[in-house]
Amino acid sequence: xxxxxxxxxxxxxxxxxxxxxxxxxxADLLTRMLSADRTQRVRLAERLHExxxxxxxxxxxxxxxxNKTFVTPFDRDDMYSLASGIDDCMDAIDEAxxxxxxxxxxxxPTGVGELVGVLHRCAELTAQAMPRLRSTTxxxxxxxxxxxxxxxxxxxxxxxxxxxxxxxxxxxxxxxxKGVLDALEEAADCFERLANSxxxxxxxxx
Amino acid sequence: xxxxxxxxxxxxxxxxxxxxxxxxxxADLLTRMLSADRTQRVRLAERLHExxxxxxxxxxxxxxxxNKTFVTPFDRDDMYSLASGIDDCMDAIDEAxxxxxxxxxxxxPTGVGELVGVLHRCAELTAQAMPRLRSTTxxxxxxxxxxxxxxxxxxxxxxxxxxxxxxxxxxxxxxxxKGVLDALEEAADCFERLANSxxxxxxxxx
Amino acid sequence: xxxxxxxxxxxxxxxxxxxxxxxxxxADLLTRMLSADRTQRVRLAERLHExxxxxxxxxxxxxxxxNKTFVTPFDRDDMYSLASGIDDCMDAIDEAxxxxxxxxxxxxPTGVGELVGVLHRCAELTAQAMPRLRSTTxxxxxxxxxxxxxxxxxxxxxxxxxxxxxxxxxxxxxxxxKGVLDALEEAADCFERLANSxxxxxxxxx
Numbered sequence: 010x011x012x013x014x015x016x017x018x019x020x021x022x023x024x025x026x027x028x029x030x031x032x033x034x035x036a037d038l039l040t041r042m043l044s045a046d047r048t049q050r051v052r053l054a055e056r057l058h059e060x061x062x063x064x065x066x067x068x069x070x071x072x073x074x075x076n077k078t079f080v081t082p083f084d085r086d087d088m089y090s091l092a093s094g095i096d097d098c099m100d101a102i103d104e105a106x107x108x109x110x111x112x113x114x115x116x117x118p119t120g121v122g123e124l125v126g127v128l129h130r131c132a133e134l135t136a137q138a139m140p141r142l143r144s145t146t147x148x149x150x151x152x153x154x155x156x157x158x159x160x161x162x163x164x165x166x167x168x169x170x171x172x173x174x175x176x177x178x179x180x181x182x183x184x185x186x187k188g189v190l191d192a193l194e195e196a197a198d199c200f201e202r203l204a205n206s207x208x209x210x211x212x213x214x215x
Numbered sequence: 216x217x218x219x220x221x222x223x224x225x226x227x228x229x230x231x232x233x234x235x236x237x238x239x240x241x242a243d244l245l246t247r248m249l250s251a252d253r254t255q256r257v258r259l260a261e262r263l264h265e266x267x268x269x270x271x272x273x274x275x276x277x278x279x280x281x282n283k284t285f286v287t288p289f290d291r292d293d294m295y296s297l298a299s300g301i302d303d304c305m306d307a308i309d310e311a312x313x314x315x316x317x318x319x320x321x322x323x324p325t326g327v328g329e330l331v332g333v334l335h336r337c338a339e340l341t342a343q344a345m346p347r348l349r350s351t352t353x354x355x356x357x358x359x360x361x362x363x364x365x366x367x368x369x370x371x372x373x374x375x376x377x378x379x380x381x382x383x384x385x386x387x388x389x390x391x392x393k394g395v396l397d398a399l400e401e402a403a404d405c406f407e408r409l410a411n412s413x414x415x416x417x418x419x420x421x
Numbered sequence: 422x423x424x425x426x427x428x429x430x431x432x433x434x435x436x437x438x439x440x441x442x443x444x445x446x447x448a449d450l451l452t453r454m455l456s457a458d459r460t461q462r463v464r465l466a467e468r469l470h471e472x473x474x475x476x477x478x479x480x481x482x483x484x485x486x487x488n489k490t491f492v493t494p495f496d497r498d499d500m501y502s503l504a505s506g507i508d509d510c511m512d513a514i515d516e517a518x519x520x521x522x523x524x525x526x527x528x529x530p531t532g533v534g535e536l537v538g539v540l541h542r543c544a545e546l547t548a549q550a551m552p553r554l555r556s557t558t559x560x561x562x563x564x565x566x567x568x569x570x571x572x573x574x575x576x577x578x579x580x581x582x583x584x585x586x587x588x589x590x591x592x593x594x595x596x597x598x599k600g601v602l603d604a605l606e607e608a609a610d611c612f613e614r615l616a617n618s619x620x621x622x623x624x625x626x627x
Binding site: 075076085086089093104107108111112113180181184185188 | 586595625627
């Protein structure tokens with residue numbers, strides 16, 4: 010029905026895999042920020058920002074190749090939505106790290122580790138799924154699992170906010186911590202939206 | 216231009232109609248939560264959550280059928296956006312109910328009833344519109360009305376938040392109630408996005 | 422590959438250009454609201470709301486023409502996403518103005534001017550880009566610049582919120598001002614999403 014994959018299509022999937030690899034790096038740094046002190050957090054947030062910029066580079070390389078290629082493995086707008094979907098995940102992770110530093114949140118409730126753990130798992134699954142886009146097979150488990158994780162993140166997020174209301178008396182601190190939790194939950198949403206894009210593409214190709 | 220509807224397409228529209236019916240059930244429960252006491256609210260939120268899971272079932276049945284069907288009534292990604300659009304509405308309604316319980320908000324300002332009333336009307340209109348997707352006719356009024364309702368919800372939301380600032384002195388309580396109002400407004404947005412998807416599909420088919 | 426542009430296609434681009442012109446008007450009024458006193462702000466917000474309604478009119482005229490036209494310059498759903506993308510930007514600007522009045526925020530931190538300045542520039546770039554959609558050329562700079570501006574807005578937003586936490590002791594005032602900043606940041610996001618839609622269309626046409 011559509012053109013077969015050409016050898017040169019490989020470059021697209023490699024660039025997506027590289028971009029998604031940055032998500033794992035970013036999630037690693039975010040995890041380390043949780044238990045870091047202020048000085049370390051500032052340094053880790055800077056490194057996270059460097060990773061975000063490296064991811065931007067991969068996205069630009071991908072889009073520039075897309076612009077120059079006549080026959081693309083999927084519809085142009087689907088290719089585009091993959092690249093921008095990864096970019097959104099990266100931005101959201103970077104934002105969460107940035108807010109931890111900017112808002113000077115201090116020690117985070119232990120439950121936050123669970124939420125960041127879910128993001129880390131989402132990043133890993135995404136990085137593993139990107140090379141499988143070549144054949145659009147074996148992707149079903151990826152999006153089902155990311156969907157499940159997003160639901161888990163959602164539940165964890167709501168419970169953490171409710172605990173915050175019960176345990177933190179200082180309203181400014183509540184607003185700050187809720188801001189960080191919002192950013193983490195938004196990152197989980199980004200992973201789900203990317204998985205939905207992959208699902209849509211796989212459905213079209215099937 | 217495209218394949219005519221086949222008898223077996225009917226199953227898709229029935230599944231969408233069933234899913235959208237869950238939205239009405241959900242909106243009913245949410246309405247009842249408003250005037251309920253804490254114990255009743257907890258019970259109603261549990262039932263709301265059961266409805267959300269039933270809706271998930273319908274969505275899964277829909278997607279599994281989509282996967283196995285060669286010729287679909289609309290483009291595969293449009294079919295997908297309908298199912299996931301309904302799912303988003305359901306999740307948003309479920310979240311609003313969940314937050315009322317988790318945040319222990321107590322008595323809600325009376326104006327919240329107006330906002331939930333708008334959601335209820337959106338759910339009804341959506342449930343009535345789904346069977347009409349078969350012929351993609353008579354849908355114009357549906358999306359125009361949902362658009363209008365979303366604007367109404369938006370105005371009501373902003374006014375309610377402003378009143379909260381004027382009338383509630385406890386900042387933590389302000390944050391909690393604003394959180395519930397945010398969730399209700401987000402639900403209205405979800406209904407509008409779904410109506411936009413329907414509009415886009417109807418435009419393509421026209 | 423696709424039908425050539427017909428003379429009558431011009432009307433679509435004129436309507437989009439008119440709509441985008443309303444964005445500049447809206448951004449002008451929003452800028453003037455910053456340094457206005459309460460009475461003036463109320464009046465400017467009313468005028469902003471009139472502009473929003475004029476933009477709604479243009480969007481309706483566009484969609485009604487789209488409905489009646491057999492051969493459209495781009496895919497119907499892309500045409501639709503342009504009109505609704507402009508509408509989202511307008512709504513977001515209108516909301517920001519509305520909240521300044523409804524929340525009675527008083528004097529705004531000076532940094533807010535930077536954020537509104539970015540929105541103003543986005544509105545101008547968008548208005549200039551719309552007529553260029555005719556040929557889908559010379560649009561690259563537009564979306565690259567809007568992307569850059571959105572990143573700038575994002576950074577400015579986070580810094581402003583962090584400053585608010587440092588400088589404002591009254592939590593209710595923090596919530597109000599953060600609400601206005603959220604709305605301004607959301608407006609920048611809307612401009613970026615619109616630029617992404619334009620990019621997707623231009624990629625398909627290239």
